Amino acid sequence: MNKAILYTLIFAVVALFGFKQYEKGAARETMTIIAKGNQVHISGSNQSFQMKKLKTDEKPAVDSKYNTSAVLKLLNEYQNNGWHIKSSNLASTSDFIGEQSFETHTLYFLLEK
Numbered sequence: 158m159n160k161a162i163l164y165t166l167i168f169a170v171v172a173l174f175g176f177k178q179y180e181k182g183a184a185r186e187t188m189t190i191i192a193k194g195n196q197v198h199i200s201g202s203n204q205s206f207q208m209k210k211l212k213t214d215e216k217p218a219v220d221s222k223y224n225t226s227a228v229l230k231l232l233n234e235y236q237n238n239g240w241h242i243k244s245s246n247l248a249s250t251s252d253f254i255g256e257q258s259f260e261t262h263t264l265y266f267l268l269e270k
């Protein structure tokens with residue numbers, strides 16, 4: 158019985174002190190971008206969301222109602238300023254009003270600097 162207690166204590170000490178503890182690095186800035194159509198909502202670290210309307214001046218090469226070139230251009234500007242995309246996602250929803258169906262695509266981006 159004494160050996161079991163001794164082995165348990167040794168295991169507990171090794172588990173607590175034997176592994177390298179997580180070292181906290183310098184705080185990083187984060188930014189969230191939510192794009193829905195030509196409206197973009199941007200929020201930095203500890204800031205509320207600000208809405209920005211994107212201009213789509215040029216005619217896209219492919220005629221599509223899901224043209225995301227303005228959002229990608231905005232992301233490219235942030236990447237040129239040192240931001241990195243950490244995560245991204247696309248959510249698609251459908252709403253029905255009467256017999257008409259309206260699809261909505263929302264892009265989510267998490268950036269870090």
